[in-house]
Amino acid sequence: MNLLTRLRETAKNAAGKTAYYFMGQGTTYAELDGTITKFASGLEKLGVKQGDHVALLLGNSPHFVIGLYGALRLGATVIPVNPIYTADEIGYILNNGDVKLVVALDMAIPLAEKVHAFLPKVKKFVFCETSENGISQHNVESLTLYSKMKSFTEVIASGDLTYQGPELKDDDTAIILYTSGTTGKPKGAMLTHKNLYSNASDVADYLRMNDQDRVITILPMFHVFCLTVALNAPLLSGATLLIAPKFSPKEIFELAKEFEATIFAGVPTMYNFLYQYPEGNPEDFKSLRLCISGGASLPVALLNNFEKKFNVRVSEGYGLSEASPVTCFNPLDRPRKAGSIGTSILHVENKIVNELGEELPVGAVGELIVSGPNVMKGYYKMPEETAAAIRNGWLYTGDLARMDEDGYFYIVDRKKDLIIVGGFNVYPREVEEVLYNHPDVVEAAVLGVPDSNLGEAVKCYVVSKNPNTTEEQLLEYCREHLAKYKVPASIEFLEELPKNTTGKILRRALKTQITHTV
The missing domain is CATH 3.40.50.980 (Rossmann fold)
Incomplete structure (x- = not known):
């Protein structure tokens, strides 16, 4: 079975079912x-x-x-x-x-x-x-x-x-997805027909997608998150896509209300804009049974605020291009744990290992590695990079994570984004979570900068909805909630944070761009 065969079956058995709406027009x-x-x-x-x-x-x-x-x-x-x-x-x-x-x-x-x-x-x-x-x-x-x-x-x-x-054939290369290339030239991850079908099928089963679902497809289709979760999985399920050409909070609320959307998939930035939108009416989202977040870590404060305001469950997941992409999701039949990326989806195994590839005990922080039918066949024309990424059948993600006693995984941070302050590890996400809890903070990004005494120091960039908020006020807030070595050395205010086309905040762009204090 592959995506094409499944689509043809649906077209034969449910010919008149609407496959998608675009600009108000439906197509069967x-x-x-x-x-x-x-x-x-x-x-x-x-x-x-x-x-x-x-x-x-x-x-x-x-x-x-x-x-x-x-x-x-x-x-x-x-x-x-x-x-x-x-x-x-x-x-x-x-x-x-x-x-x-x-x-x-x-x-x-x-x-x-x-x-x-x-x-x-x-x-x-x-x-x-x-x-x-x-x-x-x-x-x-x-x-x-x-x-x-x-x-x-x-x-x-x-x-x-x-x-x-x-x-x-299952092993034929169906798609080549080029990574963002933040650490060099983009690499083309080769995904097979089996990779794509297995991940779309497993995601659909895990999230209980069915032919009555109407999925808001606003994430960029050229990005692997949308490709599997908001395009392939719904079509495989016989669901209806509500295709939106660009993200606009106003239009998302209108689309959800008009077509009684049941599923919304977005990145944290989208959730933030929807939550902050003054005219956002919870009634417009009353048909939603599930919101899905991925692409980056969703701040816990934002997750809780969004759920409370719109009375809809938000399930965070995790994936990467090389895994087609989904490896974890918060399950629907068990408690959703805020801050967690959930448990391993069907047919996919995740585990935490040390530098030697040895599995670590519950609670220990190490690199997240993945195995399953969704893992790419390799990077196009890059055998050395392929060998470094896939070892003994396991895909090394480069993400630092831990697992709790219930099998839920938590992303601590990107391995390469780890900040070492005077020999102590500081994970940017931990500091960002504290800042997101402050009532004046709309967005925050944390990274390490060189420090002559400590090796590295914590630097924060913040977007505030209150023009009177000061750096000292936020630093004092951090001192109340963080160990001394985790407290930022400085906080800079920006009108907006740099993002890629999926809305993911680009920490690395902050290292090179010239910024101006608001």
């Missing part, structure tokens, strides 16, 4: 499956073969869903790319990933015109038409890129509805 499973089939056939007619690499430079839209499943049905390998990356970042991924065809919005045509000569492996560009920023046929014909171009609708129109596609 039968219509979606038919369009995917024709797109796959159209790609084949453009010369794309099984095993070729197809890149998607798309935001949240039906184009992404059709492009993803269409390319997979053909047997191609899909490489999702953040469409707001710079030309250099995109060029690196397309070249390193040996991409043969690119699917992008038509607003990317000017960029493609500038760089396509430097992308010799890319033979075709398929551009998705938009209602604005489109380029007229006359202008398109004048481009040097013109011979390589096709429109998304043309590809679908050329396709054959009876197309069957090749047999897909």
Whole structure:
């Protein structure tokens, strides 16, 4: 079984069921499956073969869903790319990933015109038409890129509805996800059809997804969190996607109310914005049975405040690209422990080890490692990095964690973000949790900075909703709740914290950017 087979089964058995709503318009499973089939056939007619690499430079839209499943049905390998990356970042991924065809919005045509000569492996560009920023046929014909171009609708129109596609093997590479590259050039994690299906299926079972669920799909589809939890798992379950093109608290509340959403998946920053939104009406969320948080640690204070205000359970989980991504979730049939990423999901094993790979006892802090059918086959064209990440069948995550006596795991921090103050370990999350409990703090980020006496010192960046809050007030608050060596040496106020496209706060960007005290 794979995602494509399961989708086809749903389209046959529940043809009239709505697969997704986008901009108020619904599309059934039968219509979606038919369009995917024709797109796959159209790609084949453009010369794309099984095993070729197809890149998607798309935001949240039906184009992404059709492009993803269409390319997979053909047997191609899909490489999702953040469409707001710079030309250099995109060029690196397309070249390193040996991409043969690119699917992008038509607003990317000017960029493609500038760089396509430097992308010799890319033979075709398929551009998705938009209602604005489109380029007229006359202008398109004048481009040097013109011979390589096709429109998304043309590809679908050329396709054959009876197309069957090749047999897909479990170990075939389905998707290559490029990591953020915070420690160097991005690495492409190769995920197989088995990786994707097993994780989507296990997540759906763990969270009890069913064909009556309506899932708000606002996380970026090109990101692995959304890909599995808010796209593949719902479609595998026969649920309905409520596709939102961009995050807006106002629109999320309206979407949830209009379509009686049952599941919302987001990152901590989204929960913070929803909680802080003045017009946020708990009645608009009354249909929600579950909120899912991932991508970064959710501050306990925010979790408790959100649950109290909106009367909905928030279950935090954990994952990484190399694991397709989910390894842990707070279970629905047992108590949810605030601050925990939960227990191991079905068919996945997590454990805590020391530097020698030896399992540590309950409560001890060590590196979290993972094993299961969701673990990647390796990094694309990087055998040494693969060998370092996967050892004896275990994926080494680089995250420091501990496990309690009930089998619940807690992320302490990224191994590389650990701050050592005078020989004492300080975990940024611990300090951040204290700051989030202060009534004036909206966001906080903690990192280590060089210190001539102690080796490192704790530095904090804070966004406050009270312009009168002072550094000394927050430092005094920290002194009341933290050991002396954990208390920040300084706190700097910012209007906002730097984030990536999923809303995750970027600590490393804070180390290099020039900041200004508010």
